[in-house]
Amino acid sequence: MKIILVFIFSLSQLGYSQCLPEISILTCSPGDKVYSVFGHSAIRITNKERSIDYVYNFGMFDFDTPNFTLKFVKGKLSYYLGIQNTANFIQLYTNENRLVLEQKLNLTKEEKSKIITNLNYLYQPENRYYLYSFLEKNCSTEIRDLLSEAGTNFSNQEIEESNRELINSHLKRNLWLRFGTNLMLGKSLDKKSDNYQRMFLPFYLKEEIANSYINGKPLVKSEQVLNSIENNKKNDLVNWFSPLLIFSLLLLIFLLWSPKPVELIICLLTGGIGLVLSLMWLFSEHPEVKNNLNVIWCNPLYLIYIPLVIKNRSHIILASALFITLISTIFIWIFNVQSFDIAVIPILIILGIINFKQLNRIGFSNLHKLPYKMIINFLIPSPSS
Structure with missing residues (x-):
């Protein structure tokens, strides 16, 4: 000192x-x-x-x-x-x-x-x-x-890349960290940087x-x-075990075999992570985690599915609302409101299958009971007079 x-x-x-x-x-x-x-x-x-x-x-x-x-x-x-x-x-x-x-x-x-x-x-x-x-x-x-x-x-x-793209360029050799980083960062990272x-x-x-x-x-x-180091180039074999590969294999297994315990685990993980992302949005002072639209597909509402799946019950509004969140996620991605990690694609399909099963339990003949006008008015509000 x-x-x-x-x-x-x-x-x-x-x-x-x-x-x-x-x-x-x-x-x-x-x-x-x-x-x-x-x-x-x-x-x-x-x-x-x-x-x-x-x-x-x-x-x-x-x-x-x-x-x-x-x-x-x-x-x-x-x-x-x-x-x-x-x-x-x-x-x-x-x-x-x-x-x-x-x-x-x-x-x-x-x-x-x-x-x-x-x-x-x-x-x-x-x-x-x-x-x-x-x-x-x-x-x-x-x-x-x-x-x-x-x-x-x-x-x-201004440059062509967004801050998210600049960050991802440093994570090419650590795809799991890239997935987690993109999961936590909100849509403000998708604006063009300078x-x-x-x-x-x-x-x-x-x-x-x-x-x-x-x-x-x-x-x-x-x-x-100022120094010299050994050339220890990492083996790219680690990228074979990327999130996209693992989640794609999980999707393949889920298409062939999806017992109740697997559905419960997926709902627990998706809802739990969604709850953490929501709490970070609300309470963290890091501006980068605010307005994180990952919570639309990685939704805390999946936690409500857990007791329903255990009791072989379904809820028509919940199942339909979560199905709509998946469709909304696709449009958010297409129109570049927020970019998501490519590894979420098989996850979205798995969640879509789970919601489809919930709707199938209800019976598609009962879907007329869904208050579509309420949902449409929520998504596309009428102009004020």
């Missing part, structure tokens, strides 16, 4: 000295752990004459935080800005077989002084903690904002920094890789 305090004091004096530091952006390649699959960004400050070489890391968090998972889901988990020795930082990522790329910035004395002053302000105990937001506030966006405040001219031109917004991902921050200017000059003056 004393070393860090001396380091901060030394930095505070650099703005008044001719002995200027080097400021670099470090980009770490993705790792195997869930929290590391998108890579990482940090700021390095070096001054050989003063033996200064430290990393400002906005991605610090404490796994031992009480109720860690619940706080993260609710958007209440505090991340913080920490300072690490650069050699230790690089060694940590080397041990995880992750490359560390350095971009040295082309800054004037005033620009360096402004960045260092802002970093020291953010490191103060009352300022260093922040609530993590996947799109708006993380290790990459904090660096982007610091560089913007120093005068970097970042483009905000060059500025996409810097919430470290790779795109690095890319934009390389192509940006600050006060009329290129922002980056040099790039180098």
